[in-house]
Structure formats: structure tokens, C-alpha cells
Amino acid sequence: MNLRSLGLYGVLLIGVVVLAACSAPATQEPVAPAPTDVPVVATQAPAPAAKSPVPPTAVSKPATPAATTTAAKPALTCPPATPLAANAPVGARVNGQGISLDLYNRQLAQAQAAMVQNGGVDLKSAQGQEALKSLKQQVLDQMIDDVVVSQQAEREGIKVTNDQLNAQLADMIQLSGGVDKLNEYLTKNQLSLADLCSQIRSHMLGEAMLNRVTAALPTNVPQVHARHILIATAQQAQAVRQQLTQGKDFAELAKQYSVDEATKVNGGDLGWFPKGVMDPQFETVAFQLRASETSQVVQTQFGYHIIKVEEKQDSRPLPPELIQNARQQAFLAWLQAVRETLKIERLVTP
Template identity: 30%
Template sequence: MDKRTKIVLFSIVATVLLIILIAVTPEIVKYVDENRAVAIVNGEKITKKEFAINYKSQVNYYGLDKAFLSQKVGDKTYEQQIKENVLDGLIIRQIELQQAKKRNITLTAEEKKAIDQQIQQYKSDSQSGAEFKQYLQTIGATENEYKDQVIKSQIVSKLYNEVTKNQRATNAEIENYYNSHKSDFVQVKASHILFKVNDSKEELEKKKKAEEVLQMIKSGQSFEKLAQKYSEDETTKQKGGDLGYFRKGQMVKEFEDAAFSLNIGEISSVIKTSYGFHIIKVTDKKQLLLSDVKDEIKSTIESQKKEEYYQSLIKKWKKGAKVKKFEDVLKSVSI
């Protein structure tokens, strides 16, 4: 091969390499940028890409836009506050994952398979599949990156269950809770007559009708028969408006407040809720026994104890962690 041929071949190879380099350079730059650290926790990196996925997921969940994010509260914008909160959450999660690793807590093959099956189920349905694809695009994540976030979340959940498993409620604690929260364990049985309000235009008319029916009840007419005739609650009207038994927290507040303030046999005034206007009659009231609600109280106490204990561990772990944040990288993330 003569010198001239070698020069030509060298030029061709150089040109091809240059074309390849030009083509891949944006991807290389993007990869390097996305893998910059927003924080380092005990020597482990939280990447800009992972932060961006979680930040955009929060923004998407609450439906926030750039105009809202740019607003200030005090000396910080909502964007700054949300970014700081998301980063703090990721730092805590990184610490939790490190604690899980120390305890050899991982997902089993079956648990990982269940995640894959769930993702495939999303994708197989035409509507949820399109929504899932759009969601990934919105948060800037690949399917594998999304799966990685789910895996990490489940590992943290397993860590929580493992370290809090000995937080149990004693019989004495259960009894004390019952005695100090007795009013929470009262059941009321009530009936109502409902006058639905679909828009503000008919509000006065419906209130007037409710007041008229209330006067009929006060004059001695049967509540149950009036409910069958006038109530617009199709589920209960044929039963004379009977709603059965319920406890606090099961009805809208205005309805609940009125019902629990009445004695057996008493009739309320006209009560307005988001559904419309109600006339309420309490037909029974009873105190649940400790034996009726023991399991519920046990679950409540244990949930509280587990959360308090876990938060004390988080505080301890966080105090012992070495954390470094990179504010310039944090600022470079945008929706």
C-alpha cells in the first residue's frame, strides 16, 4: 500500500470516527449530566436523573405549573420548597435503603415478578397503557427507571415492617384507649329525608320544601311516610329513610354533627350538606363494647407505636449520616 493510499484510508477512517463522535456526543453529554450528584449520602450518590423523576412526579401529582412554582412564599419560591422537600425525602430513602442492605432486606424473585406483572397489566389495557406511557414521558422516566423506584419503595416498606414488628399493644393500653375515647365508639341509627341540590338556582326552592316537610313532621305526620313520598335519596326512601347504624367519621361533618347531637326519637332542623338539605331522625343510639372494637383499637395503637418508633430510628440514622448536597445541580432541574 503506497503512501497516498494510506493517507486516503486514514482520512476516511478519521471522517467516519468524527461523524460517530458528533452523533453520540449529545447522548454522552446528557448521560454525564443526568448522572451528576444532587446529593451524596454516606458515599452513595443520588443522581440528578433520579431526583428529576421524583420531583416531576410530585409536580405532576399535584397538577402544578410553572406559574405556580414561580410564586414566592417568604423568601423562597414554591419550586425551591418542593425541590428541597423532595431531596430531603430522597436522602432519607437512601439512608433507609442502606439500613435495609445492612439487614439483607431485598425483594424476592416473586415480589419482583409481581411488579413486572403489574407493569404489564398497565400496558396491556389500552386506556391505562396510554396513561402509563404518558406518565413516564411527563416524569422523564423509562420503564426500567420507574420499576427501580417501585422496587426501592417496597424495600423501604419491608424495612419498616421488619424493624417495627415488635411494637405491640398491651391489653392495658387497649383498655385505657377505649375508656378515654368512648365517644368514638358510639353508634347512631338514623333516618333522613333528603332534598338534593344540583345547582345554586334550586337551593332556595329545595330549602323551602324541606322546611315545609319539617312542619308536617312537627304537626304529627309520619316521618317514614314523608320520607317515602318526598326524599330524593333513592337508596333509602322506600325504607322510610333508614340509613342504618353509623359511627363518627362515616358521614359528612354537618350531617354527623347533627345526628350525634340528637337523642333517640328527636328530629333535627333542616341541615345543609354538600348533597343538599336533610331532615334527620335518630332512631337508636348505642355504646359499643370493648370486645366489639378491641381489634380496631389494637391496630390503631400499634400503628401509632410503629410510626413513632420508626421516626425515632430515622432521626437516629439521619444524625449519624454523612450528607453532602449540590445546590447547583438541584437548581438545574426544571419541569
């Protein structure tokens, strides 16, 4: 049992091929470097890498050098971005900007293949059909969110220069083991060089917007250090609570009675936590208690709890994983608010 909320901060998973290399920030006008420590996460469930209607671009190899000379391979650079043709079929529009239907279909096919291969989903089953319906929605939503973020970045004066883009491409070539290895990856995944560069650009814009939106988030917040005893029934929980009133040790009773296997061995110790990570009913009571105070029986979706607050602090540093968590939550809230101000047309149905 895990009391901690499962709400994920999924902001902008732009594509699996850019996760390692894209750490440089986008450029704002006037140029002002953005922080570079923002992770890439998903707005919905992770979506596959976006692919362009253009067939995979073959990267030419240099001519064989003469025996007495050493020739370096020519630098690989991103081609100019090509706008969607005016008459191209679209799967969605964001404020009039079309999203390629061909791109959607190919991205969906890639995601579907991954779902079958990695998840063992039988698409002929009722469960498989439901999973496919959900996947179609996730893929389209991801593509829409990419456009939303790109449009907002443009409004904020954030852009990716060609030099920044090509620098990231060079990093990817090095990380992948060279031009030939990168070419193999692109061909295997039916991606063009233009597709890859588009993903890198989207990643960098998303990273810059994530930094912009979350710049003012606090890293020191009120926290409590608490223990709990989780009981399956209200009657037994009341009986354990009665033992506490008679002076029994909380930690020992947690070891004896708690059904939370993850914490009972430590006397029900949950450690320090801020608001927003525990079950809401549990959290409300925990933050209302004073230090050394024990609650009445509290019911949540997990069962019946008795909570004891060991310590409280009005300002305590968040651990790195919770800072990342908070940033992602804030970005999701911002993204949702922005979506509600835009005209979004979904032209394909799940």
C-alpha cells in the first residue's frame, strides 16, 4: 500500500531519441540563457516520437580518403523546417495550426507496435480494444500539447537557433556512436533527419517553457514527520486506539497491528512529507495535528489509520524528487489553463 499520490508530472516527453542529448536551453529574445536542469516528462501517458511525412534521410558517407590523407566526415546539420502543406490532411488544429494526419497515423502505428511488443496486449480482445482507444487519445493529445507549448514559447520570445539545434544533433551523433549508428536508428524507426531535428527543437522549447513557468516555485515548504498504523476494520482500529490511550508505544503497536507492510517494520514511520503527496484525507489530518499528537481513527481509501505527528517544520527543504514533482505539477496546471484558452479541434476520433 502506498499512501503517496500517484499523480504523475508528465510534461513533454517529446521522443525517446532525444532524452539523453538535449540539455541545452532554447534562446529568448533578447538572448537570456534559461536553466538547463529540467527533466523531460510526459503530459499524458508517454507518447512515441513524432515522425515526419518525409522518408528517412540517408546520411551520406564521405569518400574513401587517399592512403596518405585523413578526411573527416562532413558535419551533419538539421535541414530547414518545412511547414505543413496547405492542402495536407490534418488530424487536429490548434488555433488554426494543423497537425499532420499522416504524422498522427504513423506515430500511432509506432506506439501501437510498442504497446503490443512491450505490454503483451492482444488487440483482438475487448481489453486490447479499450487500450488501443486510450492510446489513440494519448497520441493525439501529446501532439496537440507539443503545438500548444511551441505556440506559447513563440509568444514568450523563446526560440531555438540553428546553432543550438545543430549542437544538440552533434551530441546525439556522438552518443549514438557516430553518423552510421544514428542513420541505422532513424531507418529502423522510419524517422527522417527532419523528424529528429523537429523532436529536438520541441524538447528544447518545452524545457525552456517548463523553466519559465516554474521559476518562482518554492523549494522550502511546510512539512510533517509522521507515523501511522493502518488497520483493515474500524472496530479493530478503535481497539488499537484505545491501547494508545492506555500508554502503549505507538511504534510497537504499528509493528504488531499495521497492515502497511512498507512501514510497519519501522514502527509506521513515514518520514517527512509536504502537502500534495499523501492521500488527501490522511494529509489533512496530519497537518492539523501538533507535534507529538495522535489522531482519532481516520478513514481513507486504504483503510483506517491512526496518525502520530513526530515533528513539524514551517519551512523545510524539499528533496530533489519532490522538487521535480512540484515543477511538473505546476507545468501541467499551466498547460491545462492554456489549453482552455485556445481553439482546439480534434478531427480524428479514438
